Amino acid sequence: MINSNISDNLFQTNEKIKKIANKTHRDPAAVRLIAVSKYIEVPKIIDAYNAGQRHFGENRVQELQSKVKDLPNDIQWHLIGHLQSNKVRPAVELSTLIHSVDSVSLLKKIDSVAKEQGKVQKILFQANISGERTKFGNSVNTVEEQLEMAMELDAIACKGLMTMAPQNASEDEIRLLFRKLRSFRDEMEEKHQILLPELSMGMSSDYEIAIEEGATFVRVGTAIFGAR
Numbered sequence: 001m002i003n004s005n006i007s008d009n010l011f012q013t014n015e016k017i018k019k020i021a022n023k024t025h026r027d028p029a030a031v032r033l034i035a036v037s038k039y040i041e042v043p044k045i046i047d048a049y050n051a052g053q054r055h056f057g058e059n060r061v062q063e064l065q066s067k068v069k070d071l072p073n074d075i076q077w078h079l080i081g082h083l084q085s086n087k088v089r090p091a092v093e094l095s096t097l098i099h100s101v102d103s104v105s106l107l108k109k110i111d112s113v114a115k116e117q118g119k120v121q122k123i124l125f126q127a128n129i130s131g132e133r134t135k136f137g138n139s140v141n142t143v144e145e146q147l148e149m150a151m152e153l154d155a156i157a158c159k160g161l162m163t164m165a166p167q168n169a170s171e172d173e174i175r176l177l178f179r180k181l182r183s184f185r186d187e188m189e190e191k192h193q194i195l196l197p198e199l200s201m202g203m204s205s206d207y208e209i210a211i212e213e214g215a216t217f218v219r220v221g222t223a224i225f226g227a228r
């Protein structure tokens with residue numbers, strides 16, 4: 001399924017996104033592909049860039065910092081991994097969107113650093129919908145508290161929610177999780193009278209389900225760059 005040709009892989013992934021969006025009566029342009037480039041070396045990232053890809057995702061700030069200087073500056077970087085508070089400064093400097101906000105203290109730190117940098121930082125809250133014990137992401141109750149806090153912070157623009165399905169989940173379980181994230185989003189929009197347009201869900205193995213369930217960002221690594 002996966003060959004070594006990054007531009008072919010990208011083309012095929014984009015075709016699949018279009019096909020599924022059309023099938024589910026969604027605008028294909030409303031689903032943006034993030035090429036997850038963690039552990040991938042710069043020349044391969046440039047191959048993807050040359051094939052037209054502009055949104056890339058990294059899960060470690062340090063890796064992002066070391067790559068960014070060797071890559072075109074019109075790349076939009078998405079921070080998709082856990083963010084430590086001592087890395088907030090470079091994260092805010094470099095990231096278009098931080099997908100992995102998971103605590104009030106992190107939120108406040110991002111707000112103060114963004115203020116210093118004269119920026120409004122776009123963020124998503126990472127929700128753990130499965131309730132399964134995982135390292136990162138919060139229950140919906142906690143996410144709601146964090147959302148309420150975010151509404152008070154001037155340099156934070158909360159754009160929506162992110163989730164990851166547990167590795168061993170079945171297709172039906174994954175679909176249900178994605179559906180729950182979407183309905184939680186709908187509920188929060190209604191209850192707090194806010195807009196949360198973005199749903200970041202779906203990776204190489206489950207992005208098709210995610211699009212059917214309303215994803216606006218899919219985070220795809222292996223299907224583009226091959227196995228890490």
Ligand SMILES: *Cc1c(COP(=O)(O)O)cnc(C)c1O
Nearest residue numbers: 036059080203204219220221222
């Ligand atoms: C690595 C990673 C991905 C991409 O995973 P693939 O299975 O390679 O597509 C997506 N999201 C997050 C948060 C990741 O860490």
